[in-house]
Every structure is written in C-alpha cells, then in structure tokens.
Amino acid sequence: MAGNSNLNDSARNKQDEFYTQLSLVEIELKHYKRHFKDKVVLCNCDDPYESNFFKYFAMNFNSLGLKKLITTCYASSPVMGKEFEYYVDKGGQLSFMPTETPAKAENERHPYKVEITEVTDENGDGRIDLADVEYLMRNRKNTMTLLDGDGDFRSPECVELLKEADIVVTNPPFSLFRDYMAQLIEHKKKFLIIGNLNAVKYKEILPLFMNDIVWLGCNSGHYWFKVPDSYEEKKTDFKIDETGQKWRRMGNICWYTNLDFEKRHEELTLFRNYTPGKYPKYDNFEAIEVSQTANIPCDYYGVMGVPITFMTRHNPEQFSIVGVLNSGSANEYDFAKAILNGKQLYARVLIRRKQVSENED
Incomplete structure (x- = not known):
C-alpha cells in the first residue's frame, strides 16, 4: 500500500526519526482537552523546541490547565539543539547560546530534559507563543537540565519521569512500538501516541483491544513527516520542500490511546x-x-x-x-x-x- 514502504524501512533499518507536523497534533488533541486539566504531561521521545508535541503543549499550557510539561530528548537525535541553541559550560552546566557566540561543536551537546510549570505572556504581544517559553527558560523560571544517560525512554531516569507523569503524548520509535506500549501498560499510564495501524495485530497489543484497554484515536490516514538530511531519497512517498527539508509519507498512521472521547461511542x-x-x-x-x-x-x-x-x-x-x-x-x-x-x-x-x-x- 502507498505510504507503507517507509514503515518497512523503519523496521529494517531502525530509521525512527519521523517528526510530526503541528497540524497533525492539533487536529487530534482537540478531542481530549478535558483530560489535561491539572495533569503532568510527558513527551519522552521528543526534542524540546524541535518537537511539535512540545510546541503544542507549551503554547496551550494555560488553556489546557496543565500542571507541568516534561520533555526529554535522545542522545543520537540528528536535530537536537538546531532550533534552540545551547551548550555545556566548563562547569558542566547547561547554558543557552548567546546570540553573539558562534555555535559550539555538535559533540558538546547532550540529551536533556525541559520542565515547564509556568507560561506567561512575557513579550506582551497578547498571546502565548514559543518566544514566551524561550524567555522563561532563559530566565530560569522553568528548568532545562542535562540527563545522566542517553535519554532512552527505557533508561532508569526516564522511567522515573514516566512515574511522575499523568499522561504521555508523543510519536515513539516505530521499531520499538511494542516495547513502548508495554512500558505504558506496565506503569498504568494514560497516553495518546502515534503508531501504525498494523500494530493492532501484534500479539502484545491485540488483547488490549479485545479487552477494551486500548483503542484508536479520532484520526488516521497517510501523513507526511519530516526526516533528517541523512535519510536517502526515495522514488515514492518522498519529497524535498523549497527549504531543502526532506519529507516521507507514512501509510496507515493512527493514534493509540486509553483516553475516552465521544466519537468512539x-x-x-x-x-x-x-x-x-x-x-x-x-x-x-x-x-x-x-x-x-x-x-x-x-x-x-x-x-x-x-x-x-x-x-x-x-x-x-x-x-x-x-x-x-x-x-x-x-x-x-x-x-x-x-x-x-x-x-x-x-x-x-x-x-x-x-x-x-x-x-x-
């Protein structure tokens, strides 16, 4: 089926860097807003500031009534730190890149976590956007902290963050979908995650549907995802936009969740x-x-x-x-x-x- 060749590549080659468009996040999340009030949200397969999951929750922090937003990134991510420059200073602390300072070498970047507990209109433009969040981070009202490990969702420190969270929302690695789902179920977490429809057939996942523990979300279809520059060009389900950004189209994409919504009834x-x-x-x-x-x-x-x-x-x-x-x-x-x-x-x-x-x- 058209769009599924990219999923096969992901499974064979562990090419798991598929970055979700903000529009795809927005059209799905609008059905679950009542679930987020006073909740701690974790996006644990995301690169803060590059991730549209982070952007959505940061910009809607107040309207959703969130208690806290936690986002972590993985060490090998090819986009980590591209939109929001930072470096590790001589004391081993995480610091933001001054605009007049040249960008540091890639090997000086490390996986980190961002914790947001407050978002206000700091620039006075009448709306909450990423400029406000960036200002808050630079002024230490929220925290940006180095991780001890590589940021893998299975690492001990990331599991501790999972325990703190009420709801997990992200696009996990396609090749690790079974492991990721198993972890969520083990820790009894509410979640809304992107996956491929064919995962319904997996022996670890099918019983969850049979027992009405997990179900599919509102939207599904063939969607375009940003991919790193290192990904090879393909004859189908592939494009390069006017900025040089590579895109791949994935088939049978859907949302897996245990958050209830009206449409499923x-x-x-x-x-x-x-x-x-x-x-x-x-x-x-x-x-x-x-x-x-x-x-x-x-x-x-x-x-x-x-x-x-x-x-x-x-x-x-x-x-x-x-x-x-x-x-x-x-x-x-x-x-x-x-x-x-x-x-x-x-x-x-x-x-x-x-x-x-x-x-x-």
Whole structure:
C-alpha cells in the first residue's frame, strides 16, 4: 500500500526519526482537552523546541490547565539543539547560546530534559507563543537540565519521569512500538501516541483491544513527516520542500490511546442484509468475509472477518473483537490465514456484533 514502504524501512533499518507536523497534533488533541486539566504531561521521545508535541503543549499550557510539561530528548537525535541553541559550560552546566557566540561543536551537546510549570505572556504581544517559553527558560523560571544517560525512554531516569507523569503524548520509535506500549501498560499510564495501524495485530497489543484497554484515536490516514538530511531519497512517498527539508509519507498512521472521547461511542450505521451468496465463508475458518466496513450486515451475529481499517470505526458497545486472521501462528488469537476460494487475502480482524439492545428497533 502507498505510504507503507517507509514503515518497512523503519523496521529494517531502525530509521525512527519521523517528526510530526503541528497540524497533525492539533487536529487530534482537540478531542481530549478535558483530560489535561491539572495533569503532568510527558513527551519522552521528543526534542524540546524541535518537537511539535512540545510546541503544542507549551503554547496551550494555560488553556489546557496543565500542571507541568516534561520533555526529554535522545542522545543520537540528528536535530537536537538546531532550533534552540545551547551548550555545556566548563562547569558542566547547561547554558543557552548567546546570540553573539558562534555555535559550539555538535559533540558538546547532550540529551536533556525541559520542565515547564509556568507560561506567561512575557513579550506582551497578547498571546502565548514559543518566544514566551524561550524567555522563561532563559530566565530560569522553568528548568532545562542535562540527563545522566542517553535519554532512552527505557533508561532508569526516564522511567522515573514516566512515574511522575499523568499522561504521555508523543510519536515513539516505530521499531520499538511494542516495547513502548508495554512500558505504558506496565506503569498504568494514560497516553495518546502515534503508531501504525498494523500494530493492532501484534500479539502484545491485540488483547488490549479485545479487552477494551486500548483503542484508536479520532484520526488516521497517510501523513507526511519530516526526516533528517541523512535519510536517502526515495522514488515514492518522498519529497524535498523549497527549504531543502526532506519529507516521507507514512501509510496507515493512527493514534493509540486509553483516553475516552465521544466519537468512539458513535454507532456504525448498518443497512445491508445478510445472504450466504453475498457473504461467503472462509475456506479454513468459520466466519464470513466482509470486504468493506461499510458492508457489515445489520442482521448477522456470527463471527465476521473485516479489514483492519475497521478498527478506526470500532465501537465497543456495538462489536466484540474475537481475534485476527493473519498468519495463523503469530499468537493465540491469530487463528488462521484469511483464505477465500483458494486465495489468501490481506489480514482480517474477526468481530462479532453484540446483541440488539432493548431500545433498538
């Protein structure tokens, strides 16, 4: 599928530096504002000042009613310190780069954390923007501190920051998505993170959906991400803008969360009727094939195989998730390959419609 070749590159080559556009953050976060009041937010896979997650929460700190914002960066990040110059002085302290001082060598930069507890309109322009946040950092009202380690989300000091946080919001490395999700679940954290839709099938993640512990967010699709200059050019899903910035398009991008929102409780309108001719059964599994989510029959209560994109419309009050038809061996809920009339299909999610409620006609 178009846009998925970049995900494959990420998995093979550990190319995990995909930087999220601010617009993508904004259109998703608007659905969860009620969850953030008086909360500590952690962005632990981000480069402060380069990250649009940091920018969103810093600029909306007061409107969301945040208690604190914590952002950490990773040592090997190729963009660390590009927008907001800093250096480590002779005493080992983190200092901001004076405008008249030439930029220091790259090897003098180290991973660090930023903690924001106050954002005010310091420049008096009537709005809160990054200029205000930068002013506050320079005047030490908030803190910018060196990390002891490399900033990896699994490091002991970053785990301690995770324990302090109420909600985690970020774009974690695609190649480490399983590990990242496992850590969030282990520490019982609320979260909203970017991932690929195909991760739903993972043996570590599918049961979370089946038990309504995790679900997908509001928006999904094929999106463009900034990538470092070192990433090679590609024939498809790649572009260079007028500033020379490289971009790659990722397919089937979605948000994984355990924050509730109204849209996920909207019932899917069903209007087609079941007939054996229209809905054949798989050759190797007792379930009917439904090739499109829009074609789910309104009068069938057995097991159905639907495209994985169904998960973006899943309503837990309307359907139960039974398992998947994928490889037939990935996990205990992966029952078989999806084979119909001798032809293997793309992976299917197995669902069953819940019984009609008393209020339903």
